Amino acid sequence: MNGAINFTYGFSHGVEWGWPIAVYLLLAGISGGALIVALLVRFYKKQHEDTPLLKAASLVSFVTIAFGMVFLVGDLEKPLYFWKILINYNFTSVMSIGVMAISIYIPLTLVMCLYLFEKEISMVLAKKSQLLDYFALVMGILRKFRPLIEVLSVVFAVVICAYTGFLISVLVRFPILNTAILPALFVVSGLSAGTASASMVATWFFKEDAHSSDMKTLHVIEWPIMAVEMMLIAMLFVSLLVGNEFQQTTTVAFQSGVYANLFWFGVMGVGFGLPLVLNFALGKHVAHSKMAFYLSGMASVTGVLCLRMFIIYAGQTFGV
Amino acid sequence: MENDGKRRAFLKVLGLGSVSLGTAGYSVVMEAEKAEKKPHYGMIFDQNKCVGCTDCEVACRKVNAVPEGQVRLYVENKTDPETPMEKKYVRVSCQQCEEAPCVAVCPSKACHRDAKTGIVSMNPDDCIACKYCIVACPYDVRFINHKTKAAENCNFCLNTNLAKGKEPACVEACKYKALVFGDLNDEASYINQILHVKDSVRMKPTFGTKPSLRYIPVVKVGV
Ligand code: SF4
Numbered sequence: 040m041n042g043a044i045n046f047t048y049g050f051s052h053g054v055e056w057g058w059p060i061a062v063y064l065l066l067a068g069i070s071g072g073a074l075i076v077a078l079l080v081r082f083y084k085k086q087h088e089d090t091p092l093l094k095a096a097s098l099v100s101f102v103t104i105a106f107g108m109v110f111l112v113g114d115l116e117k118p119l120y121f122w123k124i125l126i127n128y129n130f131t132s133v134m135s136i137g138v139m140a141i142s143i144y145i146p147l148t149l150v151m152c153l154y155l156f157e158k159e160i161s162m163v164l165a166k167k168s169q170l171l172d173y174f175a176l177v178m179g180i181l182r183k184f185r186p187l188i189e190v191l192s193v194v195f196a197v198v199i200c201a202y203t204g205f206l207i208s209v210l211v212r213f214p215i216l217n218t219a220i221l222p223a224l225f226v227v228s229g230l231s232a233g234t235a236s237a238s239m240v241a242t243w244f245f246k247e248d249a250h251s252s253d254m255k256t257l258h259v260i261e262w263p264i265m266a267v268e269m270m271l272i273a274m275l276f277v278s279l280l281v282g283n284e285f286q287q288t289t290t291v292a293f294q295s296g297v298y299a300n301l302f303w304f305g306v307m308g309v310g311f312g313l314p315l316v317l318n319f320a321l322g323k324h325v326a327h328s329k330m331a332f333y334l335s336g337m338a339s340v341t342g343v344l345c346l347r348m349f350i351i352y353a354g355q356t357f358g359v
Numbered sequence: 360m361e362n363d364g365k366r367r368a369f370l371k372v373l374g375l376g377s378v379s380l381g382t383a384g385y386s387v388v389m390e391a392e393k394a395e396k397k398p399h400y401g402m403i404f405d406q407n408k409c410v411g412c413t414d415c416e417v418a419c420r421k422v423n424a425v426p427e428g429q430v431r432l433y434v435e436n437k438t439d440p441e442t443p444m445e446k447k448y449v450r451v452s453c454q455q456c457e458e459a460p461c462v463a464v465c466p467s468k469a470c471h472r473d474a475k476t477g478i479v480s481m482n483p484d485d486c487i488a489c490k491y492c493i494v495a496c497p498y499d500v501r502f503i504n505h506k507t508k509a510a511e512n513c514n515f516c517l518n519t520n521l522a523k524g525k526e527p528a529c530v531e532a533c534k535y536k537a538l539v540f541g542d543l544n545d546e547a548s549y550i551n552q553i554l555h556v557k558d559s560v561r562m563k564p565t566f567g568t569k570p571s572l573r574y575i576p577v578v579k580v581g582v
């Protein structure tokens with residue numbers, strides 16, 4: 040910036056990347072987070088059977104990333120030209136790198152689903168015996184690679200969560216976005232939304248007992264994840280507060296206006312406050328109820344959505 | 360065929376040898392370098408001369424068929440309200456960065472640097488309108504053209520006036536000579552002569568984008 044001459048007019052119209060991108064960021068986070076948590080639990084506990092948690096996580100990760108792509112591509116003004124990214128690949132673009140990572144990640148989540156739902160798929164195919172034979176053949180080959188696929192899935196799940204952060208942290212015009220903390224915050228908040236989603240789906244659809252060993256594990260790691268998330272948000276705020284004059288002006292986003300409400304009610308209140316109250320403040324009876332379980336899970340996911348919305352909207356509102 | 364190639368390579372070695380030996384060869388090398396040196400187009404906006412008539416804006420829209428209500432170039436009134444008699448205007452347009460974030464982030468290479476001129480320009484057919492370049496540009500001077508549905512920036516009239524051997528439309532239109540266009544790599548160019556004698560600044564230099572636009576600001580020196 041030079042004081043001698045300057046312009047403040049801009050050709051963009053406020054927030055160019057709107058809510059579809061925020062929803063995409065949420066879905067990518069849930070997808071990656073769910074798979075990371077479930078597979079790490081599997082590795083850590085050396086499980087060999089297909090647990091309801093892993094079933095849920097595989098399904099969640101595939102469905103959310105697929106829906107995420109719908110939002111991402113749908114937000115383009117020329118969605119039918121999406122293939123141009125694949126033809127004119129640009130190695131310096133985080134978006135290109137992300138698309139490449141996604142095109143490896145989606146097949147990985149699909150294969151994970153095939154492993155976990157082999158029985159169900161066979162049952163559906165049972166009527167058409169020829170298809171069933173093909174399916175058995177394919178699964179026979181795939182099964183050999185399962186340990187490798189699982190490790191790759193974790194790696195790419197982390198890449199997916201992190202790239203969504205890098206995607207917007209390279210935007211130098213916006214101090215709230217242009218920070219090193221953002222990719223880390225996106226990984227951690229992805230973990231918390233992913234954990235909540237996977238555990239809700241596991242109990243609802245796959246009859247996981249809410250007090251099973253896996254659910255207890257998730258319940259234990261849930262709080263440290265939340266604490267790290269809060270810490271990263273606090274760090275982001277402080278780094279803006281003690282930053283240069285442009286970074287300082289963006290702290291208004293946390294203090295007043297609609298974005299501050301989104302942050303304090305949505306991210307802090309619903310995302311962190313509600314689960315904490317439900318689980319610790321209202322006594323054991325409430326904490327162990329089914330209602331509290333689902334309510335606090337949904338509150339976590341809503342909180343992470345609010346966080347993404349806040350970052351996307353407030354981030355692009357306060358530009359240099 | 361193969362023999363021919365070998366012979367040519369041999370001649371090349373011979374040629375290089377004589378170049379390093381004789382002074383006659385020296386001028387040959389100079390010639391070759393000159394031909395390889397690419398242009399670096401830049402522009403000066405002289406705030407002292409601009410009267411805010413917006414003729415440049417009008418000419419730009421016409422020549423480049425910019426849709427109604429959109430602009431590649433905007434003249435912003437930056438007059439200090441405390442001193443309303445001292446008018447100040449600033450040109451708002453693509454700064455033609457040497458290190459252009461828009462080119463770096465475009466996933467489809469639609470936003471690219473023109474190979475021949477080095478000008479940051481667009482290939483509208485490849486643009487998927489993801490707007491990544493728009494949010495990545497530190498100067499906020501890109502937009503999605505309503506008609507082409509592709510991102511766009513000031514490209515010094517690369518496909519219009521420049522292609523016809525003319526100066527950019529804004530430069531042509533300015534009656535007050537507030538705009539100067541030329542090759543910064545050509546020491547003899549008029550734009551370089553001005554830059555040698557006048558103080559100029561670049562916008563937001565801290566972003567490290569190395570803009571090719573230079574601004575000569577109004578500076579008051581005491582009474
Ligand atoms: S000013 Fe913006 S649009 Fe122009 S080259 Fe620089 S980054 Fe690209």
Ligand code: SF4
Nearest residue numbers: 465486487489490492
């Ligand atoms: S809007 Fe077009 S030019 Fe800009 S980054 Fe996307 S594809 Fe490239």
Ligand code: SF4
Nearest residue numbers: 409410412413415533
């Ligand atoms: S035509 Fe020249 S004097 Fe008029 S607004 Fe443009 S730069 Fe300024």
